[in-house]
Each structure stands twice: as structure tokens, then as C-alpha cells.
Amino acid sequence: xxxxxxxxxxxxxxxxxxxxxxxxxxxxxxxxxxxxxxxxxxxxxxxxxxxxxxxxxxxxxxxxxxxxxxxxxxxxxxxxxxxxxxxxxxxxxxxxxxxxxxxxxxxxxxxxxxxxxxxxxxxxx
Amino acid sequence: xxxxxxxxxxxxxxxxxxxxxxxxxxxxxxxxxxxxxxxxxxxxxxxxxxxxxxxxxxxxxxxxxxxxxxxxxxxxxxxxxxxxxxxxxxxxxxxxxxxxxxxxxxxxxxxxxxxxxxxxxxxxxxxxxxxxxxxxxxxxxxxxxxxxxxxxxxxxxxxxxxxxxxxxxxxxxxxxxxxxxxxxxxxxxxxxxxxxxxxxxxxxxxxxxxxxxxxxxxxxxxxxxxxxxxxxxxxxxxxxxxxxxxxxxxxxxxxxxxxxxxxxxxxxxxxxxxxxxxxxxxxxxxxxxxxxxxxxxxxxxxxxxxxxxxxxxxxxxxxxxxxxxxxxxxxxxxxxxxxxxxxxxxxxxxxxxxxxxxxxxxxxxxxxxxxxxxxxxxxxxxxxxxxxxxxxxxxxxxxxxxxxxxxxxxxxxxxxxxxxxxxxxxxxxxxxxxxxxxxxxxxxxxxxxxxxxxxxxxxxxxxxxxxxx
Numbered sequence: 001x002x003x004x005x006x007x008x009x010x011x012x013x014x015x016x017x018x019x020x021x022x023x024x025x026x027x028x029x030x031x032x033x034x035x036x037x038x039x040x041x042x043x044x045x046x047x048x049x050x051x052x053x054x055x056x057x058x059x060x061x062x063x064x065x066x067x068x069x070x071x072x073x074x075x076x077x078x079x080x081x082x083x084x085x086x087x088x089x090x091x092x093x094x095x096x097x098x099x100x101x102x103x104x105x106x107x108x109x110x111x112x113x114x115x116x117x118x119x120x121x122x123x124x125x
Numbered sequence: 126x127x128x129x130x131x132x133x134x135x136x137x138x139x140x141x142x143x144x145x146x147x148x149x150x151x152x153x154x155x156x157x158x159x160x161x162x163x164x165x166x167x168x169x170x171x172x173x174x175x176x177x178x179x180x181x182x183x184x185x186x187x188x189x190x191x192x193x194x195x196x197x198x199x200x201x202x203x204x205x206x207x208x209x210x211x212x213x214x215x216x217x218x219x220x221x222x223x224x225x226x227x228x229x230x231x232x233x234x235x236x237x238x239x240x241x242x243x244x245x246x247x248x249x250x251x252x253x254x255x256x257x258x259x260x261x262x263x264x265x266x267x268x269x270x271x272x273x274x275x276x277x278x279x280x281x282x283x284x285x286x287x288x289x290x291x292x293x294x295x296x297x298x299x300x301x302x303x304x305x306x307x308x309x310x311x312x313x314x315x316x317x318x319x320x321x322x323x324x325x326x327x328x329x330x331x332x333x334x335x336x337x338x339x340x341x342x343x344x345x346x347x348x349x350x351x352x353x354x355x356x357x358x359x360x361x362x363x364x365x366x367x368x369x370x371x372x373x374x375x376x377x378x379x380x381x382x383x384x385x386x387x388x389x390x391x392x393x394x395x396x397x398x399x400x401x402x403x404x405x406x407x408x409x410x411x412x413x414x415x416x417x418x419x420x421x422x423x424x425x426x427x428x429x430x431x432x433x434x435x436x437x438x439x440x441x442x443x444x445x446x447x448x449x450x451x452x453x454x455x456x457x458x459x460x461x462x463x464x465x466x467x468x469x470x471x472x473x474x475x476x477x478x479x480x481x482x483x484x485x486x487x488x489x490x491x492x493x494x495x496x497x498x499x500x501x502x503x504x505x506x507x508x509x510x511x512x513x514x515x516x517x518x519x520x521x522x523x524x525x526x527x528x529x530x531x532x533x534x535x536x537x538x539x540x541x542x543x544x545x546x547x548x549x550x551x552x553x554x555x556x557x558x559x560x561x562x563x564x565x566x567x568x569x570x571x572x573x574x575x576x577x578x579x580x581x582x583x584x585x586x587x588x589x590x591x592x593x594x
Contacts, residue, residue, distance in 0.1 A: 002332060004253040007434035020256075030258070037261035045261045045326050046254055047436040 001029035005046060013048055017056040025065055025076055027120060036066060036074040129534070130203035131378075132385050133214050137196030139389045140218065144225050145189050146396055151229060151444055152182055156407065157248060160229070161428070161444060162236045163420040165247040173239055181232040188228060192221055207534045208480035215473055230428035237426055248418030252434060255417075259334040260327045260341060267342045268323040268349035271316065277356040278312055280364055284371070293371045297543055300529050304370075308363055315356040321449065322348045325441060330406075332415035340406050347402035348447065354398075355391050362387035370527070399447045429453050483532050483539065487576060488553045492587035496564075498573065500553055503531060503540040509591050511566045517585050518561040521554055521572060544570075564588075 003020040005013060024030040036042075039057060043050045057074055060066045068074050101111045151160055154169055160181065168174070199217045202210040284290045294301040323345060330340045362384050369380025410416055421443065424432040430440055433454040438461075442448035451458035482501035491497040496507040524544050531540020531552065538552040553573040554561065562581050564571040575581050 001259070002255060002257045002329060002334070004255050006253045007436070008252060024258075035262055037258055037264075041261045041264055042256070044324050045256055045264070047326060 013046065014052050014056040014059070017042075017046075017053065018059050021056070021060055022063075022065055025080075030076045032076050032078045034076045035072070036076065038073050129207065130200050130210070131382060133203075133210075134197060134200045135385050135389060137199065137214075137217070138193070139392055140221070141189065141192040141196050143392065143396060144192065144222070146400075147445060148185055148189075148225055148229055150400075152178060152185065155403070156410075157418050158443070160236045161233045161422075161425055162240055163248055163418070163422050164240065164245060168240075168245045168247060171239075171243070173243075174236065177232065177235055177239065181228070184228055184232075185225075188225060192225070195221070206484050207536070208477070208484040211480050212477045215477070226428075233428050234426075237422060240422070246420070248420040250420045250423070255329040257327065257329045257334050257337050260329065260337045263338050264327050264341065264345070267345035268319070269346060269353060271319060273349075273353040274312070274316055274319070274356055277315075277353070277360040280357075280360040281308060281367075284364070284367065290371055296548075297527075297529065300527075300543070304367065308360075311359060311363070312356065315352055315359070319349055319352045321439070322352070322447075326437070329417060330410055331413045331417050333413060336409060336413045336415070339409050343405045343409065344402055347398065347405070351395055351398040351402075355395055358387060358391050358394075362391070395447070399445065427453075483537075488539070488555075488573070490573065490575070490580065490584045492584060492591060496588060496591075498551075498553055498571075500539055503551075503553075505551060505571075507564070507566065507571070512588070512592060513565045513567065515565075515585060515588050515592065516563045517582070518559075518563055520559050521556075521561045521574070522563075526550060526552060560585075562588075 001024040003024060005016050005020070007013070009016065021030065021036070030036075036057075037045070039050050039053045043053045046053070057066065057068060061068050061074075064077055064080055066074050067077050098111065101114075106114075153159065154164075154166065157163055157165070159169055159178070164174070169178075195217060199213050200210065202213060327337070327341050328344070329337055331337055365387070366380055366384045369383075421432075424430055424435075425443060430443075430450050431453040435452055435454070438452055438455050438457055439449045440452055442450045451461060453459065453462075479502060486501040488498065488500040491499065496509065496512070498505045498507070524547075526538070526542035526544050528538075529541045529543050529549065531538065531542060533539075533542075536556060538554045538556070540552065542550050542552050544550050548569060550570040550572065553571070555574055555576050558574045558576055560574065560581050562571075562573045562585055564573075573581065573584075
């Protein structure tokens with residue numbers, strides 16, 4: 001997967017890195033079980049401290065997106081977590097996104113189009 | 126001209142040849158760039174740009190020819206004074222590199238200004254870092270193993286199996302330590318450069334990970350092989366020099382020349398290797414449909430890298446990725462530049478003063494309550510009870526003395542030397558002058574003479590008187 005990090009952005013690098021990997025998994029650019037670079041390799045290529053990458057990897061691990069093995073390094077998790085906690089988190093996010101859309105005058109159909117686009121679905125099923 | 130003159134003449138030619146090859150490449154359209162400015166092939170055909178490029182090529186050709194001629198001419202004063210010739214050589218070397226760099230930067234800035242003025246854009250203007258996860262994952266397997274450096278280090282163990290070599294090292298411990306220290310430092314530098322290139326940021330050339338891996342593998346594997354091979358041949362050249370020193374008792378003209386030629390071949394080999402790697406990478410990218418053209422011109426506008434969004438201090442030069450350059454947006458880059466600049470200037474100034482003193486300050490002798498030899502950098506005081514006998518020779522004896530801590534030119538030999546089977550001696554000898562005063566001390570011999578008539582004879586008489594008291 002190829003992704004970009006904006007070094008002058010106000011969003012911290014570890015957050016950008018976490019978001020890019022989640023986006024890659026969601027889009028299918030990163031497949032379940034696919035090996036990820038080690039903390040050192042990624043830190044060398046981004047040009048940041050190992051701690052920054054480690055922080056992103058620990059967040060991704062705690063969220064269940066990746067698995068970290070001492071011998072084999074980091075991999076995309078084969079099965080993503082399917083828990084209630086995530087559902088609550090997602091509902092909160094969607095509620096906020098829907099409220100912001102309404103406040104900006106976006107119609108439900110348009111909002112649904114955006115959702116489909118984000119899901120990679122172009123036409124109504 | 127002597128060994129030193131030949132070494133410097135060859136070094137000068139190698140410098141000019143390297144600059145010739147490198148800066149001629151910069152004036153050719155390669156990897157979407159010409160003179161360090163990102164442009165499309167169509168944009169380069171613009172009349173104004175073509176006119177500027179022609180001017181660059183003309184100017185560059187003129188200064189390269191001047192370089193070849195002056196590089197040889199600057200060595201001529203070696204016939205008379207080594208110090209003046211060395212100072213001239215250093216001024217030439219730094220001045221010439223600065224001049225060629227200045228011509229490049231001047232035309233680079235002009236081309237960038239034309240690009241801006243005409244509103245030419247080509248490629249993606251980046252203010253972000255691109256990561257290819259598959260590429261980063263594969264990066265460690267790209268360079269050859271550092272274990273390949275072992276043969277270049279083990280070469281030096283071969284002569285140690287010889288008893289004569291071990292004895293030579295032990296009897297010339299100080300010089301041997303300096304020699305071994307230099308070898309260790311050179312080998313460590315090769316390893317350091319290897320690691321710097323192995324660990325540097327992977328380059329994303331394309332939207333296709335396989336192409337990125339192939340290009341980076343060609344670059345990193347190619348460079349690591351170049352460093353391993355260069356290190357091995359470097360060891361062989363040092364080995365030959367060491368062998369020459371041991372077999373002949375001191376470095377010979379042939380030995381030193383072989384060493385210099387070998388070093389030149391290594392440098393040229395590295396340049397050829399670099400060009401081949403670049404060509405191979407270009408051929409891979411030529412077949413790529415997703416090539417990523419990146420416009421980083423803004424960060425190189427002054428001819429030097431200045432990117433506040435890049436955390437790295439050392440970055441690969443965009444013209445030649447075998448060169449490293451500093452990111453001038455970081456304050457530490459200015460500290461390093463100033464430190465290296467001032468350090469080099471102080472070192473050169475000190476060397477120049479030492480060399481000038483050796484050439485122009487004569488050795489003088491004083492016989493009072495001690496025998497004092499006042500010489501530039503190598504003064505010595507001798508107590509009378511240390512002296513076993515003194516004698517006056519018509520000329521300097523035909524002995525082969527190898528330098529330990531001293532200065533030796535075609536004109537003079539000053540400082541500490543080593544005579545095979547006799548041990549350490551001190552020489553204060555101006556070649557072609559007589560008589561020569563020979564002093565036998567408890568543990569060494571000293572040979573002195575003077576350019577002035579009568580000085581040595583007077584000294585001899587005074588010493589005789591003191592010793593008979």
C-alpha cells in the first residue's frame with residue numbers, strides 16, 4: 001500500500017500513520033495477514049523516531065487492526081474485532097458526522113452517497 | 126618532481142575527471158530533470174531553455190579544459206619549494222571545486238527562474254512523505270550482507286603470518302601503529318558509508334510496489350556491492366604499500382605510484398558503477414506506466430537542500446544519490462557546515478605554516494651547557510654525557526633511512542628516521558651540502574649539516590672541546 005504523510009500538518013504523525021493503515025485495510029489495499037514494515041524500517045523511511053511509529057502500532061494493535069508478533073513482526077489482523085465497544089464507538093462517530101452534515105444542509109441521499117463512496121460501493125445495492 | 130609531486134598531479138587529474146563526468150551528466154536530461162530542475166521533455170525544447178543549456182555547456186567545457194591545464198601547472202613549483210607548491214595545490218583544489226560548483230548553481234538558478242517565469246509545471250509538487258509499505262518491508266534484504274566486508278579486513282592478517290613482517294612491525298612500532306590506525310579508519314569509513322546507504326529512506330518512484338522494490342533493490346544492492354568491491358581493492362592497495370615498505374625498507378616511488386593508481390581506479394570504478402546503477406534504474410522505470418514524477422525544485426531552489434518539513438539532517442543529493450548533502454533548514458546543518466569549514470581552514474593554515482617553516486627556517490646549532498639543535502618542528506636538546514663520540518664526514522653516508530616522524534623531500538630530511546639493522550636516528554640533513562656531523566649517542570645516531578659554510582666545522586670543534594673537558 002502506498003500512502004502519504006503530511007509533515008507540516010497539525011495532526012500528529014502517529015495519528016496520520018494509524019489513520020492511513022486503517023484506510024488501507026478498509027479499502028483492501030492491505031490484506032488480512034499481510035506483513036507490515038517493522039517499527040525501525042518505517043521510522044527510517046518516514047524520518048521520525050521509533051517511538052512515533054511504535055505508538056501508532058500499539059494503538060492499531062489495541063484496536064485490533066494489526067497483530068504484533070515478536071518473531072514475525074507486525075501483520076494485518078486476519079479477523080477484525082467484532083465487539084460491542086466498536087459498535088458504540090462507530091454509532092457515536094456516525095451521529096456526529098450526520099449532525100455535522102445536517103448542520104451544513106446536506107440531504108440524507110447525499111450523505112448516503114458519501115457513505116457508499118467511502119465504502120467503495122458506487123451504486124445502490 | 127618527486128613522489129609527492131606525482132601523487133598530487135595524479136590526484137588533480139582524478140578530481141578534474143570526476144568533475145568532468147559528474148557535471149556533464151547534470152547538463153543532460155535524466156530522470157525528468159536537467160540542471161537540477163524538474164521539467165518535461167517538451168518543456169526542455171523551449172528556445173530560451175535550449176539557449177541557456179548551450180551557454181552552460183560552453184562555460185563548463187571552458188572551465189574543464191582550464192582545470193586539466195592548471196591541475197598540472199600548479200605542480201611545477203615542486204621543483205623549488207614543496208611548501209609553496211602544497212599551498213598552491215590546496216588553493217587550486219578548493220578554488221576549482223568551488224568554481225565548478227558555482228557555475229552549476231548559477232545556471233541552475235537561471236533555469237529555475239525561467240521555469241517560474243514561464244509557469245512550467247511537471248510532476249506532483251510534494252510537501253508530504255510517501256511510504257510504500259511493501260517497499261519498506263523489503264528494504265533490509267536489499268543491500269548485500271556487511272559480512273562481505275570481511276575479506277577486505279582479513280587481507281591484512283596474511284602478512285602477519287610472516288615472521289619478518291612481525292619483527293618489522295615490532296621494531297617500527299610507532300609508524301606501524303599510525304599505518305594500522307589509518308587502515309582501521311578507512312575500513313570503518315567504508316562500513317559507515319555502507320550503513321548510511323543501507324538505512325536511508327526508500328525512494329517511491331512509482332504507484333506500483335513491484336517497480337519500487339526493483340528500483341530500490343538495484344540502487345541499494347548496487348551501491349553496497351560497489352562499496353564492498355572498493356573496500357577490497359582499497360585493502361589490496363594498502364597491502365601493496367605495506368609490502369613495499371617492509372620489503373624495500375621504505376616506501377619507493379613505484380610502490381607509492383601503484384598505490385595512487387589503484388586509489389584512482391577505485392574512484393573511477395565507483396563513478397562508473399554509479400552511472401551503471403542509474404542506467405539500470407532508468408530502464409526499469411521506462412517500462413512503468415505508473416511512474417511518479419515528483420517536483421521538489423522548491424526545496425533545491427538555491428542549489429542546496431532546504432526543506433523544513435524533512436526531519437533528516439543528511440539526505441541523498443538529488444543529482445547523484447551516492448552523494449549526501451545537508452538539509453540546510455535544520456540549524457544543526459549550519460553548525461556542521463561552519464564546524465567543518467572552520468576546522469578545514471585551521472588545519473590547512475597550520476599545515477601551510479609548518480611547511481613554510483620547514484622550507485624557509487634553517488636549522489641552527491648551539492653548543493653551550495648542552496648541545497641544542499634548533500629546527501622547525503623537530504628541535505632536539507642533547508646532554509654532553511649522552512654523546513659517545515662525534516666525527517666529521519665528507520658526505521652523508523649511503524644509508525637507507527625510512528621516515529618515522531619527520532619531513533623528507535628532495536631538498537632535506539629532518540626529524541626522526543629508522544635505519545634498518547641500526548635503529549632510530551635523527552637527521553638534520555640538507556642534501557648536497559657537506560661536511561656532515563655524525564654523533565653517536567647512547568641509543569641512536571644523529572646526522573647534521575648546514576647550508577652555510579663553516580657552521581658544522583665550528584660546531585664540531587666546540588663539541589670536541591666540550592667532550593674533552
